[in-house]
Amino acid sequence: MRGVRADPGAAARAAARLTVARRLVVEADGGSRGNPGPAGYGALVRDADTGAVLAERAEYLGVVSNNVAEYSGLVAGLRAAVAIDPSADIEVRMDSRLVIEQMRGVWQIKHEDMRRLARLASEIVDPARVTWTWVPRAQNGAADRLANLAMDRKTSHVSDVAAPPLGRAPRPSGAGVRFDDEQPVTVVLVRHGQTTMTVSRGYSGSGVPGPPLDETGVRQAHAAADLVDRVGRDLWGDIPYPSLVIASPMVRTQMTGSIIAERLGLPVRTDPTFQEANFGDWEGLTSEQIEERWPGQLEPWHTQANLRPPGGESIEDVGGRVRRGLEGLLAEGVDRTVVVVSHAVSIRAVLGVTMGAQPSSWSQLRVAPASVSIVRLFEDRRNEVAVVGAPSEGWGGRP
Known part of the structure; x- marks a missing residue:
């Protein structure tokens, strides 16, 4: 019986058919x-x-x-x-x-x-x-x-857009001093974009769903999304590319979080731990209106940290809440990056807790609409603030 000549290209063609x-x-x-x-x-x-x-x-x-x-x-x-x-x-x-x-x-x-x-x-x-x-x-x-x-x-x-690098960049100059290879959970904090309450300088808290982003706020959210998408690519190459997006349940943070999540190709997880302070009876009022109705209470709320508005939260209350949220993120695993879309007072609290600063000093931190801040949480609690603030359109306004 005559042998059958092998087709040298048959295997390659068969493999190609199986390739997805x-x-x-x-x-x-x-x-x-x-x-x-x-x-x-x-x-x-x-x-x-x-x-x-x-x-x-x-x-x-x-x-x-x-x-x-x-x-x-x-x-x-x-x-x-x-x-x-x-x-x-x-x-x-x-x-x-x-x-x-x-x-x-x-x-x-x-x-x-x-x-x-x-x-x-x-x-x-x-x-x-x-x-x-x-x-x-x-x-x-x-x-x-x-x-x-x-x-x-x-x-x-x-x-x-380049794919996230396969290798991790070395810790850059200026990073917190460490002499081990311990990896943190990185939290990219993004304040929501502008709303009508931001423009009117009213106190917009977590007691109500709150207003949506205005047109400027939507543009700011897209700019923030573009910046966050660079984490782990051409910015902060020693930080993993984001794998989770969390947003407070307020309308403005859900809108901002959805825009960022769409850019990253991720879903949004809602977490009330990172919602804004509850301003109680001060909700919707400007600082001038609060001072008129509750003389001498607004400034101590920011600086004494333990004063509560009627029906609301103190700065210390917010700090305790976000501390629990950060501990939960750390417990879920390290060597990853989580985006948290939150609010001015809550982000100040996260930064203050991370730095170990007294709550009475947190109001000195400026957290503009759609600004980005990064904290890195290590299991030994030797935490790091990587950056505070990033260019964005139309900065300014109240929480």
């Missing part, structure tokens, strides 16, 4: 203020398994139609995805049913500019590797934000 392709998600949007009018697009690429943002694209297009802007966002998103991994399977998510159905071949494309862009999209990546998904507008907020930024600023934006 990487999955990427492209989110794209476009808009035109006037249709046609000043237009721009936004697109981003996520890892399908983790939700992490890998690339962002935005561009001002001049005067074009809304549909052309949407198609332009699609093309930019596909190009970014192919640049990350040419062999990846891609899911496109857009809130334009027109673009999705036309790219699926269900609806005809009549406009020549749109036909040209659709052909270009099909040439960028094999259509057989693309899944087309329509999503409600509310689920396409990240791409919509990029498109609006492009239109507002009449500029372009390109961001390719």
Whole structure:
């Protein structure tokens, strides 16, 4: 019987068939203020398994139609995805049913500019590797934000996010002095963005859900999310990339936490331990109104630390509460980074507890809207404050 000649490429082809392709998600949007009018697009690429943002694209297009802007966002998103991994399977998510159905071949494309862009999209990546998904507008907020930024600023934006480094950078110059390899839990503290109460300088505590972020606050939250996403990448390379997002139950912190969590590809865990101080009967009042109704009590509340507003918490009460929260995070494990979205008084308390400072001095710490502070908690309690404060739009205001 004649032997059968072996095919040297058979094994490789069989292995290739068994290889699972990487999955990427492209989110794209476009808009035109006037249709046609000043237009721009936004697109981003996520890892399908983790939700992490890998690339962002935005561009001002001049005067074009809304549909052309949407198609332009699609093309930019596909190009970014192919640049990350040419062999990846891609899911496109857009809130334009027109673009999705036309790219699926269900609806005809009549406009020549749109036909040209659709052909270009099909040439960028094999259509057989693309899944087309329509999503409600509310689920396409990240791409919509990029498109609006492009239109507002009449500029372009390109961001390719490097993966977290495989190795940990050495402890940097200026870090707390240690002579061991003990690893802490790192807590990235983010104050919520601006609200109407921030602007009015009212005391907005945990006794009520509180107001939502205003437009400036939303922009601040996105800026904070961009900064937090750099932890463990090109900033603070000795710190692990965040693996958990916690937010106080107030509306403003939930909104800020959701924006940060979306950027990191993580869910949000709600924890009332890190909610704002309960101001009791002072809720919603300005410092002038509090002084008028309770003469001589507001300043001692900040500096004597054990004075409670009627029906509210003292600074010491807040300190005890956040101390328990920090101990819980430490008990859950070290060598990880947790993002905690909280409030001015509570963040001051976390910083004060970490430094071992007296509660009467905590009010000297300035915690601006959407600012970022980092504390590192070691099991031997030789804790470290890594940084306090980070640039953000529109700093100022009351808790």
